[in-house]
Each structure stands twice: as structure tokens, then as C-alpha cells.
Amino acid sequence: MKKRAFFGGTFDPVHNGHIAIARTLLEQFGLDEFTFIPAFHAPHKTRLKPTSAYDRYAMLCLATDDDERIKVSQLEFETPGEPYSVQTLPKLVAMYPDDRIFFVMGADSWMDIRTWREWETVLSLTDHIVMTRPSREIATDNVTKEIRSRVIDLTGSSGKQFVDIGNAVKHIYITDRVNIDISATDIRHRARNGDGSWKNDVPPGVAKFIEKYQIYK
Ligand code: ATP
Numbered sequence: 001m002k003k004r005a006f007f008g009g010t011f012d013p014v015h016n017g018h019i020a021i022a023r024t025l026l027e028q029f030g031l032d033e034f035t036f037i038p039a040f041h042a043p044h045k046t047r048l049k050p051t052s053a054y055d056r057y058a059m060l061c062l063a064t065d066d067d068e069r070i071k072v073s074q075l076e077f078e079t080p081g082e083p084y085s086v087q088t089l090p091k092l093v094a095m096y097p098d099d100r101i102f103f104v105m106g107a108d109s110w111m112d113i114r115t116w117r118e119w120e121t122v123l124s125l126t127d128h129i130v131m132t133r134p135s136r137e138i139a140t141d142n143v144t145k146e147i148r149s150r151v152i153d154l155t156g157s158s159g160k161q162f163v164d165i166g167n168a169v170k171h172i173y174i175t176d177r178v179n180i181d182i183s184a185t186d187i188r189h190r191a192r193n194g195d196g197s198w199k200n201d202v203p204p205g206v207a208k209f210i211e212k213y214q215i216y217k
Pocket residue numbers: 008009010011012017018104105106107108109131132133134178180181182183184185186
């Protein structure tokens with residue numbers, strides 16, 4: 001049995017916060033593999049054209065090429081009409097029936113969870129890992145009592161360890177091991193208008209790609 005984490009998002013662009021999450025969770029949860037799943041469609045951003053899935057995919061590949069354990073999936077490109085987690089997660093479960101699957105999201109996604117299609121089903125299909133995010137609220141009173149009973153809080157200075165308590169019931173692990181205040185929206189704005197400091201917030205290959213192809217101009 002392998003332990004695999006999957007991290008869905010727009011990744012427009014992938015940034016050092018996303019990469020720190022991958023590296024940290026590989027260690028904290030003893031994962032064998034961590035896979036980014038870029039969405040095919042990027043929501044239209046005001047005044048900017050949506051970044052193509054191929055550009056976002058290329059940036060993810062550049063950002064992860066130095067680590068064998070971190071991969072990028074084209075799963076959501078194969079069925080662009082099925083962008084919802086309730087459709088993606090069963091595919092992952094079917095692809096890896098003998099493995100343990102963790103689905104990863106940031107605090108802001110967690111706080112929006114009730115807007116996700118069939119969100120209660122989503123939270124019962126696999127284990128989940130929620131990463132806290134600087135200056136974003138995190139709470140568990142947004143979900144039902146039953147789901148709250150499956151939350152395992154690993155946050156706090158005591159450095160609580162992940163203890164594998166099996167896969168019979170799906171859990172939602174909350175962790176604060178990554179504390180990096182970077183957002184993709186901010187990088188896009190700074191790449192368009194700023195002084196170049198945004199380049200420190202993405203892996204070097206991603207910064208070169210954004211400049212070479214003028215992704216956010
Ligand atoms: P935005 O600027 O819209 O916030 P983003 O930086 O969140 O963009 P996305 O591709 O939308 O980038 O994020 C994918 C997932 O990564 C989401 O679940 C988001 O909550 C999480 N995430 C992104 N950045 C961080 C961060 N710095 N810390 C924790 N989670 C993050």
C-alpha cells in the first residue's frame with residue numbers, strides 16, 4: 001500500500017507556498033507520492049485573460065522536476081467537463097484501489113467547502129489534509145457534527161505527529177506546518193505591474209517561463 005496525496009487547484013501560477021506544502025506533507029504524513037492536479041479551466045480573472053491549462057501545466061512541471069516524488073497529473077484535462085472533486089476523487093480511488101489517498105487543500109478552500117458540489121460525499125471518499133494559511137481564518141463549525149467528529153487537529157506548538165489510525169473512516173487532518181504568505185493572485189498582479197520581487201515567490205524555472213512567454217502581461 002502506498003500513501004498518495006493529490007493537490008487540486010488552478011496553480012496560476014504554482015508558487016513557493018504550493019511547493020512547500022508538497023515537500024512538508026511528504027515528510028509529515030510519510031507519503032510515497034504527491035501529485036498536483038491542475039484544473040483545466042482557470043476562472044476568468046478581472047482584466048486578465050485566463051491562463052491556458054498548458055501554460056499552468058508547464059509551470060508545474062518546471063517547479064517539480066527536481067523531486068521524483070512530486071508529480072503533475074493531466075487527469076482534469078482528459079475530462080474538462082467534469083471539474084468537480086466529487087467526479088475526480090472516485091477516479092483516483094479507482095486508479096489506486098490498494099493505496100491510501102489524501103486530498104489536499106488550503107484553509108480558504110476548506111472554509112468554502114460547503115459550496116463544493118456534493119461536499120459531504122467529497123469528504124467521505126478519501127482522507128483530506130487541510131493546510132492553514134497566514135491571515136486566513138480556519139474553523140470547523142462550517143461543517144456538520146458528523147464531519148467535525150472526523151477532524152484531526154495537528155496544529156499547535158506541541159508539534160503533534162501524524163499517527164496513522166487506518167483507513168476505515170475517512171479523516172480530515174488539519175496541519176499548520178507550512179506558514180508561507182504567498183498567493184497566486186498577488187504574484188499575477190506583481191508580475192504585471194511590479195518590480196520583479198515576485199520572482200522570489202516562485203521557483204526559478206517558473207519565473208523564467210513567466211517572463212519568456214509574457215504570461216501575465
Ligand atoms: P489565490 O491567489 O486565488 O489565493 P492560490 O495561491 O490559492 O490563489 P490556487 O491554485 O488557487 O492558488 O491554490 C490551490 C490550493 O492551494 C488551494 O486549496 C489554496 O487554498 C492552497 N494554497 C495556496 N497557497 C497557499 C498557502 N500559501 N498556504 C496554504 N495553502 C495555500
